[in-house]
Amino acid sequence: MYQAHFGLDELPFTLAPDPAYLYCHRGQQEALNVVLVALALGEGFVKITGEVGTGKTLLCRALLERLAADYETAYLPNPYLSPAGLRRALAEELGIDSVGQDEHALLKRLTERLIALNAAGRPVVVLLDEVQAMPDQTLEALRLLSNLETEKGKLLHLVLFGQPELDEKLARPRNRQLRQRIVHAYRLAPLDRGQVGHYLEHRLRVAGYRGEPLFTPAAVECIHRASGGIPRLVNILANKSLLLAYGKGVWRVDAALARQAAADTEGVEVPAGPWRRVGWALGLAGAVLGVWWMWSRL
Numbered sequence: 001m002y003q004a005h006f007g008l009d010e011l012p013f014t015l016a017p018d019p020a021y022l023y024c025h026r027g028q029q030e031a032l033n034v035v036l037v038a039l040a041l042g043e044g045f046v047k048i049t050g051e052v053g054t055g056k057t058l059l060c061r062a063l064l065e066r067l068a069a070d071y072e073t074a075y076l077p078n079p080y081l082s083p084a085g086l087r088r089a090l091a092e093e094l095g096i097d098s099v100g101q102d103e104h105a106l107l108k109r110l111t112e113r114l115i116a117l118n119a120a121g122r123p124v125v126v127l128l129d130e131v132q133a134m135p136d137q138t139l140e141a142l143r144l145l146s147n148l149e150t151e152k153g154k155l156l157h158l159v160l161f162g163q164p165e166l167d168e169k170l171a172r173p174r175n176r177q178l179r180q181r182i183v184h185a186y187r188l189a190p191l192d193r194g195q196v197g198h199y200l201e202h203r204l205r206v207a208g209y210r211g212e213p214l215f216t217p218a219a220v221e222c223i224h225r226a227s228g229g230i231p232r233l234v235n236i237l238a239n240k241s242l243l244l245a246y247g248k249g250v251w252r253v254d255a256a257l258a259r260q261a262a263a264d265t266e267g268v269e270v271p272a273g274p275w276r277r278v279g280w281a282l283g284l285a286g287a288v289l290g291v292w293w294m295w296s297r298l
Contacts, residue, residue, distance in 0.1 A: 002246035009208030013239035015232060017058040019065050023202045023231075025195045031059060031186045032066075035159055038184040039071070039125060042153045044146045045181045047160045049167060050188030053232030056161045059188075060127050063159070071157075072122040079134040083141035090126060090145070111148055114155040125157045132166035136174055143178040190229030196220055199231065200238055214242070218255035225271045226262035233268055237261045 001011060012021075022028065031048050038046045050056050060075070067073050074093035081089060088098040091110050094117075098106055117124055128134070128142075148155040160166065160182075170179040191199055197220045204214060215223070219241065227233035240261035241253040248257075255271075262270045 002242050005246045006214060006242065006251070007209060007211060008204070011239070012203040012207035012209070013235040013242070015235055017061045019058065019062040021203055021206050022055075022058055022062045023199045025191065025198070027189050028055065028059060031188060032063070034184050034186040035063060039067075039123070039157055042157075043183045044154045044156070045158050045160065045178075045183065047162070047166070047170075047182045047185040048188065049162055049164055049185070051190070051230065052163060053230040054188040054190060055231050056188065057129055060129055060159075060161050063127060067125055070123075071125045072117050074124065074126045075129075076126065077129045079128070079130045079132075079138075081134070081138050083138050086138050086141050087145070093126075094124065111155070114148060115150070118150065118155055123157060124155065125159065127159045127161065129161045131160045131162040132164075132169055133162075136169070136172070139169075139175055139178055143181060146181060191224070191231060191234070192229060193221065193224045196224040196227070196229060196234055199234060203235075203238075212252075214245075214251075215253045215258075216255065219253045219258040222255045222258035222262065222271045226258070226265075226268040228268075233265070236265055237268065240264060 002008070003010065024032070035046050035048070048056060048059065057077075064073050064075055072094065074090055076086070076089055076093070078089070084103060087103070087106055087110065091098045091101075091106055091113075094110070094113050096106075096109050096113055101109065114124055131139075134142075142158065146154065146156055146158060164187075169175060170182070197215070197217075200215050200220065200223070201213065215238070223234055223237045223241070227237055237258065238253075238261075241257050244257045244260055245251070245253050250257075259270060262268050
């Protein structure tokens with residue numbers, strides 16, 4: 001690949017949710033703060049939503065690392081669970097053997113484990129990804145699990161990650177009890193133009209790059225416009241742009257290469273080149289002059 005060409009230790013724009021590449025822009029930091037404050041206050045439910053590709057899973061992985069020192073964490077990435085499957089998955093995450101256990105016995109063992117961890121100063125935080133796809137019956141089972149508590153506070157803290165459709169699901173009357181339990185929420189927004197530039201530089205630095213900026217300002221603008229500021233699409237476009245630069249034997253990505261990368265990518269808008277924009281402006285000016293000329297002859 002192009003690592004040696006650009007002096008990189010590894011590929012900087014893969015889609016794997018590696019916490020080392022977390023770019024803590026204002027939105028990501030605010031989302032982290034919302035979760036940390038909610039946990040410090042002992043709240044039961046926190047909700048983080050965002051469009052596809054805005055970095056929810058990466059944020060979830062980063063939280064798992066950050067919380068490990070003070071909390072017992074469980075990560076449930078699969079939303080397609082039955083209520084019984086949810087309880088068994090949680091039990092296994094907490095080191096409980098669920099084989100051969102009926103529902104009553106499993107819930108009893110799960111409660112005992114939560115009490116023991118709480119007594120040992122290890123509150124349990126469960127992070128659930130793609131919750132917008134979770135069946136309503138399983139959401140209700142999740143709410144019932146959140147009822148597990150002592151006289152001092154909750155035994156389970158739950159952080160829900162999902163696409164905006166999660167808000168629609170929670171707005172249904174049957175899910176109103178769960179919706180009322182969510183005290184803290186945050187919605188991740190796409191990156192703005194300046195953040196896209198910093199995001200590209202951040203990932204390149206993590207990957208070992210130490211040279212001059214690899215992306216020209218015009219290329220950054222092109223990638224921002226084509227991706228809409230969605231980090232996943234930024235990664236795809238940046239990776240393709242570097243491949244194209246490597247293939248041409250150049251050491252910097254300009255707007256032409258970024259547009260070529262966008263043209264090769266599904267689901268993005270290819271920004272117009274400068275001559276196309278000039279041509280459009282001249283065409284508009286010509287049309288205006290033509291209308292003025294017609295009116296002047298009347």
